[in-house]
Amino acid sequence: MIRSIFARGVTFFAAMTAALAMALQATPARAESGWSLLNMTQGVTAMSREIYKLHMLIFWVCVIIAVVVFAAMIWSIVFYRKSQGAVPDTTIVHNTKVEIVWTAVPVIILIAMAVPAARTLVEIEDTTKTDLTIKVTGFQWGWNYDYLDKGVTLFSRLDRKSDAARELGSGIDPNTVEHYLLNVDNPLVVPVGTKVRLLVTGADVIHSWWVPAFGVKKDGIPGFVNEAWFNIDADKTGLYRGQCAELCGRDHGFMPIVVDARSKEDFAVWLKEKAEQQKQAAAPAAATPTASAPAPTTPIASAPAPATTSVTGTAPSPTAAATVTTPAGAAPSPAATGRPATVATVAQPNAG
16 A cells, blocks of 8 residues: 555656646746745846746755655654554565666656756856957956957956945944945946856956856856856846855955946947047056166277376485376476475376
């Protein structure tokens, strides 16, 4: 009796799981309500919605497994307890059919779950056919955005108001700061309706670029480049916020991410203006030489060495004699004549 009940329960569970999987894939997404805020959000990209659907599929499969297992357990405890006269069956040692069933059913369930999961993972890693590539570099504690082949580079840090309010003893109430710890000085600007490719890396330690509304979370590892992508819906312009999701040091909690999604036309205008500004700012630095070259010098012919005459005189000491060489035309020094010096005489070479 127990065997037949178990076999029927397993068959019913497998059928319900397959039916639920097909129903969830065919059912459109429902509008968000108060209860849905307890769950994952669907985001503003097609990829984030696919991730949400996969999450809900696996969630309901787990719910069905839990219901079946706990129902069977509770039913056995209630109806086969000792007070009801239940006697343990000590003859059941091995049953090939039951073992095949309880091995095959979990395998089938795992395969049914693996197929949509693998399909979604492949789509997440598909960075082909992108229209814009941005290199994202995490550093302690901020982000650097380099629009490759566009001539635009941005450094994004925590905005000044939040940075001032977070200081101990600042006297600023954080509740008065708009988007406290979630605002930056330079947001990442991207166009909607465009597949944007991210090349994520780290400059010092491991960081993680995470924006929940895009369904993107990618680690930035020094020495490695990881790829990610997103494509914001064409009607979803606005600001989207995220944070560094990898413990990266003292100010890890002060590395917000802000993405400014604009229309393609507005983005093109912004990108052109930003490129011109950065080009003009770099022009004076390029025009100023870093080191002055030495001025050319013209060699000057050396004047001929002045002729010299030898003067021999008596030294002040009666036992010492000295020979002094002086330029021609100059008066001999007092030491050469033996007379005391009364006037200092500067000898000039004979110009003639």
